[in-house]
Amino acid sequence: MAADHRTQMLKGVLALVLLRLLAAEESYGYEIVRRLQVSGLDHVKEGTVYPALSRLERDGHVSTRLVPSSSGPARKYYRPSQSGHDLLERLEASWDELVGAVEEIRAGQVEMTAVKEDG
Amino acid sequence: MNSSTETDTSRRAPSLGDRMRTWVYLQRVDWRLSLRGIGWNHRKQIKRELKGNVRDAAAHEDTVKETLDRLGKPAALADEYADPAAQRGFLNHAAGIWALASFAVLQAVGIGINVGFREGADAAGADQRVAYAFEFAEGFGPFSGSYAPEPTMAAIAMITPAHLVIMVVAALIGGRIWRVAGRWVGR
Numbered sequence: 001m002a003a004d005h006r007t008q009m010l011k012g013v014l015a016l017v018l019l020r021l022l023a024a025e026e027s028y029g030y031e032i033v034r035r036l037q038v039s040g041l042d043h044v045k046e047g048t049v050y051p052a053l054s055r056l057e058r059d060g061h062v063s064t065r066l067v068p069s070s071s072g073p074a075r076k077y078y079r080p081s082q083s084g085h086d087l088l089e090r091l092e093a094s095w096d097e098l099v100g101a102v103e104e105i106r107a108g109q110v111e112m113t114a115v116k117e118d119g
Numbered sequence: 120m121n122s123s124t125e126t127d128t129s130r131r132a133p134s135l136g137d138r139m140r141t142w143v144y145l146q147r148v149d150w151r152l153s154l155r156g157i158g159w160n161h162r163k164q165i166k167r168e169l170k171g172n173v174r175d176a177a178a179h180e181d182t183v184k185e186t187l188d189r190l191g192k193p194a195a196l197a198d199e200y201a202d203p204a205a206q207r208g209f210l211n212h213a214a215g216i217w218a219l220a221s222f223a224v225l226q227a228v229g230i231g232i233n234v235g236f237r238e239g240a241d242a243a244g245a246d247q248r249v250a251y252a253f254e255f256a257e258g259f260g261p262f263s264g265s266y267a268p269e270p271t272m273a274a275i276a277m278i279t280p281a282h283l284v285i286m287v288v289a290a291l292i293g294g295r296i297w298r299v300a301g302r303w304v305g306r
Contacts, residue, residue, distance in 0.1 A: 028171075028175075030171075030175035034179075045189055045191060046176065046186075046190050047195065047196045048199060050169065050190075050199075051200040069171065073168075074171070075171055075175070
């Protein structure tokens with residue numbers, strides 16, 4: 001159940017995570033999965049990552065290039081486009097805002113009395 | 120990083136069984152994608168990428184079977200790929216184009232039959248109005264008309280119930296009705 005929650009939560013920020021990884025270094029599909037796993041997101045499934053990459057490409061947030069592989073089809077390497085960098089900036093700002101708000105709630109810093117007064 | 124990965128990937132060549140397993144899986148994904156309105160080119164691209172990723176994963180750590188298991192069920196994977204905008208309704212421009220095209224073809228065939236009939240009537244020496252009908256049922260159409268040599272007059276039934284039925288069928292095909300239906304039955 002906990003893994004389910006983590007998967008659902010990660011889905012919401014998957015674009016951010018992928019763009020951040022790709023901004024650090026261009027990668028291809030399986031390598032990106034490995035990098036996620038190494039980062040501790042080992043429950044992320046390929047079946048979620050590959051379609052997410054496909055959507056980023058479709059929306060023009062990543063550019064791609066094919067690199068021939070000796071063992072099979074050419075690999076598609078992804079890296080953020082200018083639009084991807086812009087999106088990453090916006091997503092990170094939203095993330096910071098969200099985390100800040102959630103942390104405040106978790107820390108019990110939202111005064112119920114203030115909320116009641118507003119109401 | 121890239122060069123080391125290339126080397127690692129070439130450690131194991133996939134067996135015939137693994138290739139078949141991958142092929143079957145990709146065909147199932149392809150079928151599900153087609154039901155979700157994804158075009159042939161995009162499907163081909165998705166399959167090629169998945170094939171490469173499966174091969175990379177299998178070469179690194181898992182068997183092909185484990186890799187495919189991790190990719191999930193073909194229907195679920197296709198859902199992930201499906202663009203909601205691509206999951207269009209039945210009424211779209213393709214349906215209209217197919218309906219109009221079928222109408223144009225019917226008219227062209229109808230005119231062709233009429234011209235042919237006229238030539239035949241002239242050759243047979245017809246001296247009064249003659250009529251013809253190539254119909255599924257009487258009055259149903261699609262092809263009927265007449266020709267009168269003096270004064271020269273040709274008539275063609277341009278729209279009949281058969282025309283409408285054929286146009287509707289063409290629209291269903293053009294609108295990829297099976298994709299729309301597939302959203303319910305393909306799950």
